[in-house]
Every structure is written in C-alpha cells, then in structure tokens.
Amino acid sequence: MxxxxxxxxxxxxxxxxxxxxxxxxxxxxxxxxxxxxxxxxxxxxxxxxxxxxxxxxxxxxxxxxxxxxxxxxxxxxxxxEGAVSGNILLRQAQHHAAGDAAITFELARECVAGKIKNSRSVVQRGARESADGDESAHLTRAADNLAASLRAAAEAQTLDVLRGVEGEAARGYFEALNRIVKPAMRADFRLDGRTRRPPLDRFNALLSFLYAMLMNDCRSALEAVGLDPQLGFLHAVRPGRAALALDLQEEFRSVLADRLALTLINRGQISADDFDRHEGGAVLLSDKGRRKVVAAWQERKQEEVTHPLLETKMPIGLLPFVQARLLARTIRGEMDGYLPYLAR
The missing domain is CATH 3.100.10.20 (CRISPR-associated endonuclease Cas1, N-terminal domain)
Incomplete structure (x- = not known):
C-alpha cells in the first residue's frame, strides 16, 4: 500500500x-x-x-x-464516481465541436503535433547525451525524421492521413528509444516495437504501466473541468473508450512516461528482477516492481516546471489539469486554437 x-x-x-x-x-x-x-x-x-x-x-x-x-x-x-456535476454548457459545446469536421480535424492536428514535438525533444536529448558518436548520429537522423513527420502533419488534409502520419512517427520514435537506453542495460530492456495487451518485453511492460497511470490522470483532469472524457477528436469514439483522455494523453506520453521509464532503466532503479513472465509470453511488473514505479511516478509529478504558455512554475502533476482547462477554453471559443504542452 x-x-x-x-x-x-x-x-x-x-x-x-x-x-x-x-x-x-x-x-x-x-x-x-x-x-x-x-x-x-x-x-x-x-x-x-x-x-x-x-x-x-x-x-x-x-x-x-x-x-x-x-x-x-x-x-x-x-x-x-458519484453523480456527474460537469458543466452542461461546456459539454454541449464539446458535442458541437465533435460534430464539426473542421474543428475536429484541427484539434486532432494539434494533438498529433504536440505528440511528435515532444517525442522529438526526447530523441534530441538522447542524441546530446550519448557518448557514442554513431548512436548520436542515428538519433539525430531519427529526430530529423520526426521533424519531417511534423511537417507532414501540418500538410495533412484528412483525419485518416493525419493518423497515418502519427503512426509512422511513433514507429520511428520507438525504434530510437532503444538507442537512448544505456548499452549495459539493453540486454534486459530491449524494445521490440510497441506491444500491448499483453506487453511482450520488460520495456513495453514498464511503458504500459506508466501509460495507465498517465491515462488515469488525464481522465481525472478532463472530468475536473467538466469535459466528457469519452468524446474525443483524434481517437475514434467507441463504447467504453475514454477517447478524449487518450487525445490529451498523447502530448504527455514521451515527456512524462517515456522519460521516466528511461531514467528508471538507465539509473538502475528498476531491473529484470522487477518483472514476471507469464504464460503466453506476457511480461508484467511484479508487485515489487509496481511499488517502485508508482513511487517514482509520484515523485516525478511533484517536480516543478515552467509552463511555456502561462510562464508559471507548477508541479508536473498539474500539467494535465492545466491543459484540460486550455482545451475547455478552446472548445468554448475563448481561445483561437488549442496549444499542446511542449517540453523545454
């Protein structure tokens, strides 16, 4: 506990x-x-x-x-949770926005742009900190490819094309993550593509666990400002799927979850002994491993950063709530467009 x-x-x-x-x-x-x-x-x-x-x-x-x-x-x-107490006028505006193809597409584009920019930031940092010249060059090329994906997202004309750009960028990004892991740790923490339900390696198991906690925070943030977490823009609406929470999560995956995963691995704060292999090839964190990651996640959320738009210092844990409020203002028409959180 x-x-x-x-x-x-x-x-x-x-x-x-x-x-x-x-x-x-x-x-x-x-x-x-x-x-x-x-x-x-x-x-x-x-x-x-x-x-x-x-x-x-x-x-x-x-x-x-x-x-x-x-x-x-x-x-x-x-x-x-108890009875919904969200702002009905905001939810009406959200449903109106979701029914407008142009608004939906622009919000989805900002979601993808935020994800790719922050993913590129992680790769660029890896290139700067790498002690191996060849690997640094490889990471720099991966960052350049993400910059090209960012330009492609800006030029996309349909939601399907935009989703295709996002998927291609994600594949290149996850391949690059392997080179940010320290060489001594790679035998135990190799990322063989993104696998889920179940994760098939330790790196994927760690990412899935962190993404689940991030997802919970994003959903809570949306509900706190009165938005419906089920009604998204980039992610398709499906029964039981918190599509808007998935949308909000995208801009934070790399800078909150992935960076923490890399820190835990590279500093030796988590090891192969913190994972269990189950029947069918599934790899999951052990009880001891989960405790380590939850504690590290909460410590990370207490660290302070300066929000680039608001120019105000705040704990990292408040970022989803701030972005949810900015998204609500955009949906209500109080802002010209949504600006995702961009890590410095």
Whole structure:
C-alpha cells in the first residue's frame, strides 16, 4: 500500500479494502495492514485482484471520491464516481465541436503535433547525451525524421492521413528509444516495437504501466473541468473508450512516461528482477516492481516546471489539469486554437 498526494494505491493481491467506522481499512488474509481516516483519502486506486466492500464503494461515491480499478499491468479497467456535476454548457459545446469536421480535424492536428514535438525533444536529448558518436548520429537522423513527420502533419488534409502520419512517427520514435537506453542495460530492456495487451518485453511492460497511470490522470483532469472524457477528436469514439483522455494523453506520453521509464532503466532503479513472465509470453511488473514505479511516478509529478504558455512554475502533476482547462477554453471559443504542452 502507498498513500501519495491523498491517493491510496492498493497493490497487494487479495487485499480487502473496507470501511471501519470513519476510517478506510486494508486487510490481507484477515490481518489489518493499514487504517487511515477516510477524510484523508481523496481517491482509491486498486491494482489487480483487490476486493473492495460495497459499503466503501457507496461511501466513496457519496463523498465525491473516486475508485479506480486497474489490472495487474496497470491498464485502466473501471472508475466509480458519484453523480456527474460537469458543466452542461461546456459539454454541449464539446458535442458541437465533435460534430464539426473542421474543428475536429484541427484539434486532432494539434494533438498529433504536440505528440511528435515532444517525442522529438526526447530523441534530441538522447542524441546530446550519448557518448557514442554513431548512436548520436542515428538519433539525430531519427529526430530529423520526426521533424519531417511534423511537417507532414501540418500538410495533412484528412483525419485518416493525419493518423497515418502519427503512426509512422511513433514507429520511428520507438525504434530510437532503444538507442537512448544505456548499452549495459539493453540486454534486459530491449524494445521490440510497441506491444500491448499483453506487453511482450520488460520495456513495453514498464511503458504500459506508466501509460495507465498517465491515462488515469488525464481522465481525472478532463472530468475536473467538466469535459466528457469519452468524446474525443483524434481517437475514434467507441463504447467504453475514454477517447478524449487518450487525445490529451498523447502530448504527455514521451515527456512524462517515456522519460521516466528511461531514467528508471538507465539509473538502475528498476531491473529484470522487477518483472514476471507469464504464460503466453506476457511480461508484467511484479508487485515489487509496481511499488517502485508508482513511487517514482509520484515523485516525478511533484517536480516543478515552467509552463511555456502561462510562464508559471507548477508541479508536473498539474500539467494535465492545466491543459484540460486550455482545451475547455478552446472548445468554448475563448481561445483561437488549442496549444499542446511542449517540453523545454
């Protein structure tokens, strides 16, 4: 169990989380492991096979606290919250924007542009920090290719073409990530393309877990400003898919999740022993590994950066909430266009 920034993370298999008077209690094999005042808990996040009592579910909903269920690898499964209190006028504007092909396309283009620019920033940093001249040159070429993808995105005329540009840029980017991993770590952390559901190597398992936590933060940010996380612009709308949260997530994947993954690997803060291989070839973080990554993720979110548009210092963890607010202002017509977060 970890309590960070008023969020309680329960990762122990078969743990039972329930309410005990005015406290939240966690038992494992009928033994009390944690007990905290409920008013100290802002949200509850459960990984894998964790049981939550119906009484606690009702209490969390009554008090406006969220319950998030993730699978063992950290992939989002479900979210329980009380009655929706979002701004209906904003949601009406969001539905109007989603029904306008021109607005949808421009918002999708900004989403792709933000993703590619930030991906290029990660690759450029890798090229600068590489001690191997050949690898630095390879990373520089990869950055140049991403710059070409950025120009192609600006010239795209249809959503399908834009999605094709984004997909091609992602393939080149993930190939380049292998060269940012230190040579001594590559035997254990080679990225053989992006694999999901399930991840088939340790690097993919780490990325999937980080993306799941980032996804939860982006969804929370959108709901906090009153937007519907299901109604997106770049990602197609499907039942049960938080398309707008996926849209918002794109600009943050490389600079928040991927950079942290590279840091954990290159500094030896996570090792091959922190992963388990399952039947069918799936590779997932172990319980110990998940604890390490969650702690590192929360520490990273407390670091401060200067927002390039607002020119204000803020914790990294607030960036999705700031961008969600800028997106809401764009949808309401208060801004001429959405400006994604661009890392410096």
């Amino acid at each position: 970890l309590t960070l920034q008023n969020t309680l993370y329960v990762m122990t298999p078969l743990a039972y989380v329930h309410i005990d008077n005015a406290t939240l209690r966690v038992d494992v094999e009928h033994e009390k492991k944690l007990q905290v005042p409920l008013h100290h808990v802002g949200s509850l996040v459960c990984f894998g096979n964790v049981m939550v009592s119906p009484a606690l579910m009702h209490r969390l909903a009554d008090e406006g606290k969220s319950l998030v269920l993730l699978d063992d690898s950290g992939r989002f499964k479900a979210r329980l």
